[in-house]
Amino acid sequence: MTTTTTTRTTEPHVTRYLVELYVSRAGSGGADGAAQRARSAAEAMAREGLPVRWLRAIFVPEEETCFYLFEAASAELVRAVGERAGISFDRVLEADETEVSPEAEDSGPCSRRSYIVAGARFAWFP
Numbered sequence: 001m002t003t004t005t006t007t008r009t010t011e012p013h014v015t016r017y018l019v020e021l022y023v024s025r026a027g028s029g030g031a032d033g034a035a036q037r038a039r040s041a042a043e044a045m046a047r048e049g050l051p052v053r054w055l056r057a058i059f060v061p062e063e064e065t066c067f068y069l070f071e072a073a074s075a076e077l078v079r080a081v082g083e084r085a086g087i088s089f090d091r092v093l094e095a096d097e098t099e100v101s102p103e104a105e106d107s108g109p110c111s112r113r114s115y116i117v118a119g120a121r122f123a124w125f126p
Helices: 030-047 075-085
Strands: 015-022 052-060 065-072 091-100 112-117 120-124
Touching (some): 015 075
Antiparallel strands (some): 015 065
């Protein structure tokens, strides 16, 4: 008798998503309030067993624009975070992360994180 064992992973495939949204500096708690609501919504959904995780937010005050970074099984789950938080996401885009080691940088001892989204590269220093 031959026995075949199938190994299944319990974790679904997750992808990184970059979310873009307009956030007025003056309106309803501003960027900090919106980011906190999005983070709380993602954490609640994760506790319910949905494969979504909040990673970080970047606010560009001059443009009144926020970028959120999530890991999730689908863009639909990320959009559901926005709905639960009462936030209208303008765009949800799949993003790939690359890390550049300090040795590879000419600019100094910091490590850089960058995300490639729809052909454009966004970078920041942690």
